[in-house]
Amino acid sequence: MKILAIETSCDDSGIAILGKDENNQLKIMANLVSSQTKIHAPWGGVVPTLAKREHQRNLTPLLIQALKKSNLLLPQLFDSAPQNARLRSENKIREILSREPDLLKKLLPFLKKYQKPAIDVLVVTVGPGLEPALWVGVNFARALAYFWNLPVIPINHLEGHMAAGFFQLEKTGGTYNLQATSYKLLLPAVCLVVSGGHTSLFLMKKFGRFEIIGETRDDAAGEAFDKAAKMLNLGYPGGPAIAKIAAKFKPTSYNLQATIYKLPRPMINSGDFDFSFSGLKTALLYQLQKMASKEIKEKTPALCAEFQQAAADVLVSKTIKAAQKFNAKTVLISGGVAANELLRQTLAEKLKKEAPKISFLSPAPKFCTDNAAMIGLAAFQKSRRKSAFKSWRALRAQANLRL
Numbered sequence: 001m002k003i004l005a006i007e008t009s010c011d012d013s014g015i016a017i018l019g020k021d022e023n024n025q026l027k028i029m030a031n032l033v034s035s036q037t038k039i040h041a042p043w044g045g046v047v048p049t050l051a052k053r054e055h056q057r058n059l060t061p062l063l064i065q066a067l068k069k070s071n072l073l074l075p076q077l078f079d080s081a082p083q084n085a086r087l088r089s090e091n092k093i094r095e096i097l098s099r100e101p102d103l104l105k106k107l108l109p110f111l112k113k114y115q116k117p118a119i120d121v122l123v124v125t126v127g128p129g130l131e132p133a134l135w136v137g138v139n140f141a142r143a144l145a146y147f148w149n150l151p152v153i154p155i156n157h158l159e160g161h162m163a164a165g166f167f168q169l170e171k172t173g174g175t176y177n178l179q180a181t182s183y184k185l186l187l188p189a190v191c192l193v194v195s196g197g198h199t200s201l202f203l204m205k206k207f208g209r210f211e212i213i214g215e216t217r218d219d220a221a222g223e224a225f226d227k228a229a230k231m232l233n234l235g236y237p238g239g240p241a242i243a244k245i246a247a248k249f250k251p252t253s254y255n256l257q258a259t260i261y262k263l264p265r266p267m268i269n270s271g272d273f274d275f276s277f278s279g280l281k282t283a284l285l286y287q288l289q290k291m292a293s294k295e296i297k298e299k300t301p302a303l304c305a306e307f308q309q310a311a312a313d314v315l316v317s318k319t320i321k322a323a324q325k326f327n328a329k330t331v332l333i334s335g336g337v338a339a340n341e342l343l344r345q346t347l348a349e350k351l352k353k354e355a356p357k358i359s360f361l362s363p364a365p366k367f368c369t370d371n372a373a374m375i376g377l378a379a380f381q382k383s384r385r386k387s388a389f390k391s392w393r394a395l396r397a398q399a400n401l402r403l
Ligand code: KG4
Pocket: 010, 194, 195, 196, 197, 198, 221, 222, 223, 225, 226, 237, 238, 239, 240, 243, 335, 336, 337, 338, 339, 340, 341, 368, 369, 370
């Protein structure tokens, strides 16, 4: 089975092709992401209308590239379909993409120029996310599914983030080999999905069944990183920018400043598994208001280090407490913020010390941030059930989709 996965829930356009090779091993044949960070950077956050425009421009070129990389791109030599049938399907595509004219402009010539590729199923993120952005991917999948007569598996974005963590990805000669880990050995698992839009703790007792045990009451952790970076003039996205500057902080020479800049660990002892990151961001703002701009500039590494540590401390503490309470065999973290080295390290070390029996899973940083391969991985798991396959007619973007 070969699948084509599409991800457009936020500001990354992603196309991936996954398949099983001759040894029955899952393989990521292509995983392409076109990041829009430069376009959104001047606004310090994602602008939905710009994201919609960029997804429309990106998807067809990414699809061509992914098919080429997977040796699945074949030119149309001779179209045997009668003229009126061709016109009918072209009109249907126009109807499906009536709200995505830029996408239509690129997709129609592609469909005429190339043959239907050897793909068996389409997979697309239907939510949660930014509604206009989600619709571009969903309508792209609908148009392709209609034209190529393929079924579609709709995927929840958060399920995608978690699926990336449940697989061990090993790079071999340009492609990633996947070893599907046996779920049974890993469950129950406590999964932290921490990104620009989400900070949620899930308990997975049975394969594919998620119970939410905690979530942020205000900002997502990634959102707090992004806002903090904006206050410090570090650009967007804030998470990697803060991590990079924090690495310059040398605790030995700056020790004193580190204690002066003590930031709160919101809700760390709240007794539940909810989070709050808006207070952390505000505490940083108050701290900056007390400082002269020269001092801020000089001490930015110390401020970044403290901010990063505060966020990591809360995430790690709550995740471990949840894992202990629910007798988890596995702790899994994924999502953009899970790419943070300090967070990964702190969690791994604390688990080893406080709960050595619990195993720790996290995808490589490249698979933590948004990508289409993770959406394809989630679909591979679901594809065992016939009910996972839908007709393109049934597909809708659902901005507030819950697991
Ligand atoms: O999962 P993702 O790519 O998109 C969403 O679904 O939101 O996550 C993006 C978020 C951004 O807020 C970004 O600042 C944050 O993840 N992020 C990081 C790091 N890399 C990305 N935060 C902290 N440290 C990082 N290294």
